[in-house]
Amino acid sequence: ALVANKPKATADxxxxxxxxxxxxxxEGQTYISSFDRPNLSLSVLPGRKRIQQIQDFILTQKNNSGIIYxxxxxxxxxxxxxLRKAGFKAECYHAGRDAxxxxxxxxxxxxDDIQKELMQAKLDRMKQYAEADICRRRILLSYFNEDVEQDCGNCxxxxxxxxKFNATVLAQKALSAIARTKEKVAMGALIDVLRGSRNQNTLKHQYDKLPTFGVGRDVRGEEWADYISQFLNSGIIDIAYDEAHVLKLNAASWQVLKGERQVEIAKFISLNERKAREEELVPKEKPKQQIIxxxxxxxxxxxxxxxxxxxNIAxxxxxxxxTLSEMAQTRPISEAQMKAVSxxxxxxxxxxxxxxxKEIITFAKENTATGTRVAKGFTYVQTYELYKDGLGIDEIAEQRQLNPTTIVSHL
Structure with missing residues (x-):
């Protein structure tokens, strides 16, 4: 008999x-297949009014379920x-809960009939992912060391x-500096080398003697940080999380260094401009009628x-x-109003x-406040129900704070 041990995992x-x-x-053999999932659409939004954003998103996924990490x-x-307080079915799940x-x-x-493909990955590069300006699917595939040059068009x-602009020369400078420092520097130290910073660390390791020392001094530090993050996300640089986050070269890196591959990245945007753009993405509060x-x-x-x-029917x-949507929009409470619904x-x-x-009327009772109208004609229903309870016109008028003539017109 042949016994095969084949552990499987989604892993970098x-x-x-x-x-x-x-x-x-x-020394075991590993077999790696693609992590690409073209059917998934990826988006990142500013982390403001998070619970409201989550609720708004859930409302767009009627009859679906999902996981919030x-x-x-x-x-x-x-x-x-x-979410439970807002009326959604939600449960928390973590290692601290009993088995x-x-x-x-x-x-x-x-x-709940959930059959979705869910991604579980380390969150070390979450900030880079959230602030990225290149295809998000390429970022994920790069994280799992899968080289993809084409954008997905779906994020x-x-x-x-x-x-974008052609950043091949900038990439070559960064990659050359990584190679000449023998792949032993993290992002901060790499930027110091590129900008020619004569600090204690660069002098200690004699990085100031390298040919690449200062070749990128014309680019500001914050710009280099942005560009190197994009190089990481595009897969032409690797990061060793188990080696104090030092930067490593890969096959794609050498293609760029040899001039066999061009690199295009997004232009740098300042923090203030980025914040201004994020403000535009913050979801606006829904009108009261839409909430209702x-x-x-x-x-x-x-x-x-x-x-x-x-x-026992569908x-x-x-x-x-x-039909339900139109019913929720028009809120019919009479036969004529109901039959007018498509x-x-x-x-x-x-x-x-x-x-x-009856359900609409109950909802209207629960949500009608002074000066608001949840359902057209609901005021007549309120008057009529008081009348059926045995109250006289004057009593109804006093309770509803309306003119007796108005009560008569309602009836």
């Missing part, structure tokens, strides 16, 4: 090396609690590209699901999403009209 070069070491098979256990618990709870949460998630950077519509749509969708389950056979005829109204109108 450092992690792959560590896996082999932990398994005591450091957080940087700490505390953040995991805080985010899930905030039974983790198992329950995982089972609940799986039962926020590709859809809104910054102007979204909340009512979800109520109606839950009602539809409950009815469908009880009748939800769309009751009302389609388009997709609701006499038969649909006979079977389901009353129960949906």
């Amino acid at each position: 070069k450092v992690t792959r090396k560590d896996i082999l070491k932990q398994l005591a098979i450091e 957080c940087l700490s256990r505390k953040a995991t618990e805080s985010v899930s609690e905030s 039974a709870t983790r198992s329950r949460v995982q089972e609940a998630f799986i039962k 926020d950077v590709c859809k809104n590209p910054r102007s 519509k979204d909340a009512l749509f979800e109520r109606l969708r839950q009602l539809r699901k409950s009815l469908a389950d009880s009748l 939800p769309y056979l009751i009302f389609t999403d388009a 997709g609701i005829g006499s038969e649909k109204f006979r079977r389901f009209g009353d129960v949906f109108m």
